[in-house]
Amino acid sequence: MALLIKLYTLLIAVASALQSPFLLAVRLYWGWQIMQNGWGKLHGLAKVTEYFTSLGIPLPGLNAPFIAGLEFLGGLLLMLGLGSRLFALLLTGDMVVAYIAGDRDKLLAFFSDPDKFATAAPFAFLMPFLVVLIFGPGRFSLDALLSRDARFRGAPPAR
Secondary structure (H helix, E strand, O other): OHHHHHHHHHHHHHHHHOHHHHHHHHHHHHHHHHHHHHHHHHOOHHHHHHHHHHHOOOOHHHHHHHHHHHHHHHHHHHHHOOOHHHHHHHHHHHHHHHHHHHOHHHHHOOOOOHHHHHOOHHHHHHHHHHHHHHHOOOOOOHHHHHHHHHHHOOOOOOO
């Protein structure tokens, strides 16, 4: 039994040590992907506005550039780890709206056909944004650097 406890403790230590590198990889990869998505939308705003109109999204002429900018800037800041949880929250909202407006049938299949839900385009972005929202950006981020700097100046640490 003592050996099992020792092995389990080792597993937890190794997994904990991998948390920040994992979060960095998630932020870099998915930040880059959503940034590219936003860049494409910024360079095709007429098509995005038309698509938003076809989905019945209110004020498509305002929402298209807003979402394109959010995805581009949010992806960039996510990669840097700056304002990570805020942008992860905003991008999570973006993906929830994408599910509701563009993949409603797959969203409604969440319980009845989870495979259908998981194959929807927003799913691939939703999961990493939720990971960053819940677990934060990790030690290898500007958020962590600024938090350490704030602690040296006497401010409470950011969580």
